Amino acid sequence: MSEISEQQVAHLANLARIALTPEEISSLTSELDTIVDSIAKVQEVATPDVPATSHPVPLQNVFRDDVVGQTLTTEQALANAPESADGRFKVSAILGEEQ
Amino acid sequence: MSELIRKSASELSELLASGEVSAVEVTREHLDRIAAVDGDVNAFLHVSSDALDVASSIDERRSKGEALGPLAGIPLAVKDVLVTTDMPSTSGSRILEGYMSPFDATVVAKSRAAGLVPIGKTNMDEFAMGSSTEHSAYGPTHNPWDLDRIPGGSGGGSAAAVAAFEAPLALGSDTGGSIRQPAHVTGTVGVKPTYGGVSRYGAIALASSLDQVGPVTRTVLDAGLLHDVIGGHDPLDSTSLRDEWPSMAAAARDGASAGSFAGLRVGVVSQFTGEGFQAGVRRRYEEALSLLESNGAELVEVSAPHFEYAIAAYYLILPAEASSNLAKFDSVRFGMRVTPPGGGTVEQVMSATREAGFGPEVKRRIILGTYALSAGYYDAYYGSAQKVRTLIQRDFENAFESVDLLVSPSAPTTAFKLGEKLDDPLAMYLNDITTIPANLAGVPAMSVPIGLAPEDGLPVGIQFMAPVREDARLYRAGATLEALLLERWGHGLLAEAPELGGK
Numbered sequence A: 001m002s003e004i005s006e007q008q009v010a011h012l013a014n015l016a017r018i019a020l021t022p023e024e025i026s027s028l029t030s031e032l033d034t035i036v037d038s039i040a041k042v043q044e045v046a047t048p049d050v051p052a053t054s055h056p057v058p059l060q061n062v063f064r065d066d067v068v069g070q071t072l073t074t075e076q077a078l079a080n081a082p083e084s085a086d087g088r089f090k091v092s093a094i095l096g097e098e099q
Numbered sequence B: 001m002s003e004l005i006r007k008s009a010s011e012l013s014e015l016l017a018s019g020e021v022s023a024v025e026v027t028r029e030h031l032d033r034i035a036a037v038d039g040d041v042n043a044f045l046h047v048s049s050d051a052l053d054v055a056s057s058i059d060e061r062r063s064k065g066e067a068l069g070p071l072a073g074i075p076l077a078v079k080d081v082l083v084t085t086d087m088p089s090t091s092g093s094r095i096l097e098g099y100m101s102p103f104d105a106t107v108v109a110k111s112r113a114a115g116l117v118p119i120g121k122t123n124m125d126e127f128a129m130g131s132s133t134e135h136s137a138y139g140p141t142h143n144p145w146d147l148d149r150i151p152g153g154s155g156g157g158s159a160a161a162v163a164a165f166e167a168p169l170a171l172g173s174d175t176g177g178s179i180r181q182p183a184h185v186t187g188t189v190g191v192k193p194t195y196g197g198v199s200r201y202g203a204i205a206l207a208s209s210l211d212q213v214g215p216v217t218r219t220v221l222d223a224g225l226l227h228d229v230i231g232g233h234d235p236l237d238s239t240s241l242r243d244e245w246p247s248m249a250a251a252a253r254d255g256a257s258a259g260s261f262a263g264l265r266v267g268v269v270s271q272f273t274g275e276g277f278q279a280g281v282r283r284r285y286e287e288a289l290s291l292l293e294s295n296g297a298e299l300v301e302v303s304a305p306h307f308e309y310a311i312a313a314y315y316l317i318l319p320a321e322a323s324s325n326l327a328k329f330d331s332v333r334f335g336m337r338v339t340p341p342g343g344g345t346v347e348q349v350m351s352a353t354r355e356a357g358f359g360p361e362v363k364r365r366i367i368l369g370t371y372a373l374s375a376g377y378y379d380a381y382y383g384s385a386q387k388v389r390t391l392i393q394r395d396f397e398n399a400f401e402s403v404d405l406l407v408s409p410s411a412p413t414t415a416f417k418l419g420e421k422l423d424d425p426l427a428m429y430l431n432d433i434t435t436i437p438a439n440l441a442g443v444p445a446m447s448v449p450i451g452l453a454p455e456d457g458l459p460v461g462i463q464f465m466a467p468v469r470e471d472a473r474l475y476r477a478g479a480t481l482e483a484l485l486l487e488r489w490g491h492g493l494l495a496e497a498p499e500l501g502g503k
Helices: A006-015 A022-044 A074-078 B009-017 B023-041 B051-063 B106-113 B156-163 B180-186 B220-230 B248-258 B279-294 B305-328 B346-357 B360-372 B379-402 B425-432 B436-441 B471-489
Strands: B044-047 B075-079 B117-122 B169-173 B189-192 B213-217 B265-269 B298-302 B405-409 B445-452 B459-465
Touching (some): A022 B379, A022 B425, B023 B051, B023 B117, B156 B213, B180 B189, B180 B459, B213 B220, B220 B445, B220 B471, B248 B471, B298 B379, B305 B379, B405 B471, B445 B471
Parallel strands (some): B075 B169, B265 B298
16 A cells, blocks of 8 residues: 555645645545555566656757747737736735745 | 538548539538537537638639648647637636637647638547546537447547547547547547657647647548648657658558558557457457458567556656646636635635646646655656656567557447546546557557447447557558458448437
């Protein structure tokens, strides 16, 4: 069995910025426990001598010429923003009162 | 039902070129079909309001003698994961409801340039996470063969649209089987090209090292025609390959006229033949293998010992990449914003938005991915999964030393009932057992319909897999098999599908 606890799921949810409800934390804890048990089998064959693959087709870094390309206008970039002001994205306070 | 909508894109292409029908007629027939049956099927999240105008402009260009590509004037359904400037793009998620992209995905831009007529956006599991479209925030798509069953996923909308004759062509995306498994359960053709063969620019990213855009059609030739339009290098996608690609349509035509598999060595993946496969899937698959053999293919049993670890590796790599890719849905630049009662800091707004905007499967995978990437677990999970990826690539390399193509059933079962696996994530994940290895290794793969399972009368597909960059081999073999089956059946498989909209 893996060792996933509700406390851990709550911590992960905080890291992932999802305000899960207590019910969701509870059901996710048992689901993740089962899933992690199942996927942990990768460790059976992942021996130290096997190199890791991050990308399916080998590629080198790709650079483009340093010239101005087609870019969005400010209006286009802001068109989907929930809130904007003075040509910028607008958000609520970064720091809370207790900070 | 109109005869026009039953025609393949290549047949429509000839009718359009000869002037026998107009793009407006073809488009109108498909819009009428959508209006008649999509209430039952729910393949579309949005139907284009200017498709007829686009079609009309194609007719005008043709009447002026302009040389147009083979697919000019033919309707195209676009999976909602691909962004479009003229229709909303939601990726099946509430968090992107109504989102209007300021740019087109490259595959959409290329399709427009080729004269295709985008007719609508198709339903999908939210952010392409799922195998049934039941994880769409906008309700499931229904399989045209049996409306109580799943159309596959994540691209169930594109497959169902094509199977229900709502569009002759569709675009899909395939991260772990999202083009091929829906093709299998709907009796259609679906291709996942070589990783990097088709641009991912403007495809809302799920797992960037696995995602690939590809064609969803009713015939192998149609898939080739669409692949030729969307394929090729794109400077806007840094993982796009710079290769010169042969015509996939030409390969399909070669294959169809060859009438035999002479000289083709086909590897039968021994891990995908026994237990865990529905009897009717096995039966049709074994018949297809006999057909390959009796028409000149040399069948070789091939072992791919690490394929059994593919699902485990995939469900570590995909959530890890997805948890990072989906971080951009932060309520700041686009998408939904939910402010907690009484207001809150930007982080509290972000957390409330993501809680309200994401469905259960998306939350599950983001949390799983965050876990897999956590300090202390990274090496054991994500690092090990990357090593499994190497082992699976080696299995493919070893196999392709002795064979030209690999085959397997496209999925373990026929379409299951809606709701059947919704509460069991692991059971849902097992649907992708046959399709995931190709994504992990980047190799191209195709699903072609091979008949109906006797026990339930539902479609079954065979999967062909080729070495990286050898997509044309899929089209050649797939078209040969399709032609032989057509000769045997006297009609395409979809001719056996029940009538829709008979209310």
